[in-house]
Amino acid sequence: METIKFLESGKVILEKxxxxxxxxxxxxxxxxxxxENLKPAVQSLVENHWGYLITITGLDIPAVYDQDNIEIQPGQLEALYHFANDADIITIRVKVPYSKPxxxxxxxxxxxxxxxxxEVIELFGFDLLNTPNTEKLIxxxxxxxxxxxxxxxxxxLQDLETSKKEQSND
Amino acid sequence: MTEAKKEKFIVPIGPQHPALKEPGNFEFTVDGEIVTDAAVRLGFVHRGIEKACENRNYTQDLYLLERVCGICSHVHATAFVLGVEKLAGVQAPPRAEAIRVLAAELERIHSHLLWFGVAAHEAGFDTLFMYTWRDREVVMDILETLSGSRVHYSVNILGGVKIDVDQKLSDLIKKDMDFLEERTEYYMKVVTTDDTFLGRTRGIGTLSKDRAKLLGAVGPTARASGVKRDIRVNAPYSGYKEFPVKMVIDQTGDLEARFVVRLKELYESYRLIREILEKIQPGEITTRIKRKIPEGEVISRVEAPRGELFYYIKSNGTEMPDRVKVRTPSLCNWGTITDVAVGHKLADMPMLLAGIDPCFSCNDRMVEIRSDSQPSQMMNWDGLRKYGIEYYR
Incomplete structure (x- = not known):
């Protein structure tokens, strides 16, 4: 019962x-x-005391090519912001292209x-605007x-080392 | 401004410690005796497990993920199997779910006792350290008898568990629980009445409820500050639906409260283990599960000894997962250290760090602010620990 209530109240907060x-x-x-709506959405969840941020999960959606090797869908990155309120989880998802992550x-x-x-900057290559610290984490x-x-x-990384060697041999 | 900055005095500690068993680098900026800034640099034992999961099948991943941590190996496997089972639409039999909880609570006892010993050691109370680790052996022996292994018990398999409890083992565990309960009574007395110990814990490192919430604290650290976060209660999973636990909460928020909360959780674990052993129903312990897991995404949360453990698993319909994301509890609690440390004496640092029960291999992902002034004096962890003990002598 409560589950539905929490999810619905969260949905109302984020509706627009x-x-x-x-x-x-x-x-x-x-x-x-x-x-561009990520910040206001997170802000309103926090202001309404709807749960807490568990973590941010990064996902990589590689580019899709057709049989002629022509890119039909460019590569994308997706960030999942998981918020939990008791047993309920709202995941706010935003997608950005490789070219402008x-x-x-x-x-x-x-x-x-x-x-x-x-973590997502380092492991996925997101560009988080105005993040206070971008030093190496992991x-x-x-x-x-x-x-x-x-x-x-x-x-x-082996690939990188050999490709570097190949480059230097060239 | 620049003048003042230059005068900062930083005490770097680590990353290799003769005393602390895991690598971590700490930098405390001090003004005389008082800490004005704290920084942590971890990542020295990062192993890339999330990436490795994408190249292995679900069964292999189970064993890999169990090795994320050597203290709370069972909870990682539990979080993973619960997620995968949900994706596959499979429900483990009730007896298997009860055994999962049994192993989880045994693990909690061993983890809390281990932490208690380490914390006592940092306080210079080595007798207590010896006592707790001796008593911890009782749980380790149970785990070994139960599963054949002291550390990576591998209780879980996809679709159930692979160990079972018989009457003989059940009697043995019950007897051991009585012994441990008696010992815990004694520890509780020490923690709440011993003057020397209280001098190191009472009123130190106080974290208010609001700060704890804001900083995203989890587990006993959060519960000691009155934040009601315990996944076993908030979102019961596995056997906790059938065998509910009571949440242990303390409002004080200081180091003493963190000790009291963990010790009280031990009582709750003893009670739950006895209840499970009495009420567990005979039956199957495994169900069949397909090698290929249907496409989908799942979130699985369990309560590890240190707090909420979060798994996100994405399946693409093959034998191997598309993405496995792990968020361990220690990661959240590091944030509280850098906040709480400020304003305390350098001598309090070992206890404050021990207070959150940091587990390095558990996550090893965290860094905090570093001030740009020169390190002036090197101190290793052992040195800092001795300094703390001498200071309070």
Missing amino acids: WIERSRTTDENRLDIWIST QIDSICDIIPSATIYER LPDSWPEGVYPLRKSFTH
Whole structure:
């Protein structure tokens, strides 16, 4: 009973920004919103004391090619902001293209989000605007720039080392 | 401004400690004795498990994820199997769910006792450390008898569990629970009445309810500040639906409260284990599950000894997951340290750090602010610990 109440109150709070929504489980609501609405949406959840931010999950959606190797859908990144209120989870989802992976930082609303933001910056290559700290979080300081290990195209660093060697041999 | 900045005095500690068993680098900015800024740099044992999961099938992932942590291995496996079972539309038999809870609570006991010993050691109370670790062996022996392994018990399999409890083992566990309960009574007495110990814990590192909420604290750290967050109660999973637990809450929010909350949780674990052993119904312990998991996304949350453990699993309809995201509880609680440390004495730092029960291999993902002034004095963890003990002598 309560489950439905929480999810519905959350849906009411976020109503004006929802582009598409989906309920996969009785206690879950996934909503897709456009990137510029992320901050106001998070702000209103926090102002209405609707739960807390569990984490930010990054997803890589690689580019799709047709049989002639022509890109029919460019590569995208998706960020999932999971908010929990008791058993209920609302996931705010935003999609950005590889070419412009920019999302506003929510750290001024939820300061503890900084670690999650740094994680997705490092592992996926998101560009979080105005995030307070962009120092290395997980990867070693010597990790090459622009290599994002959790993207599907990344297999292992060995490739990079050999390709570097090949380049230097050229 | 720049003048003042230059005068900052930073005490770097780690990342390799002779005393602390896991790698972590801390930088405390001090003004005389008082800490004005704190920073943590982790990531020294990052292993890329999330990526590795994408190249292995679900069964292999189960064993891989169990190795995320050597203290709370069972909860990781539980979170994963519960998620995968949900995706596959499979429900493990009730006996299996009860055994999962049994193992989880045994694990909680061993984890809390381990932490208690470490915290006592940091306080310079090595007798207490020896006592708790001796008593912890009782649980370790149970786990070994139960599963054949002390650390990675591998109780879970997809669709159920692979161990069972018989009457003989059940009697043994009950007897051991009585012993541990008696010991916990004694620890509770020490923690709440011993003057030397209270000098290190009472009124230290107080975290208000609002700050705890804002900083996203979880587990005993949050509950010691009066935040009602316990997944076992908020969103009962697995056998906790049948065997509910009572949430332990304390309003004080200081270090003492964190000790009291964890010790009280031990009582709750003893009670629950006895209840499970008495009420568990005979029956199957596994169901069949297909190798290929239907397409979908699932969120699975369980309560680890240190707090909420979060799993997000995305399946693409094959034998291997498309994405596995793990958010461990220690990660959330680091944020509270850098907040709480400020304004305290350098001598309090070992206890404050121990207070959140940090688990490095558990997440190893976190860094905080670093001030740009030069380190002036090196101190290792052992040195800092001794400094703290001497200070309060």
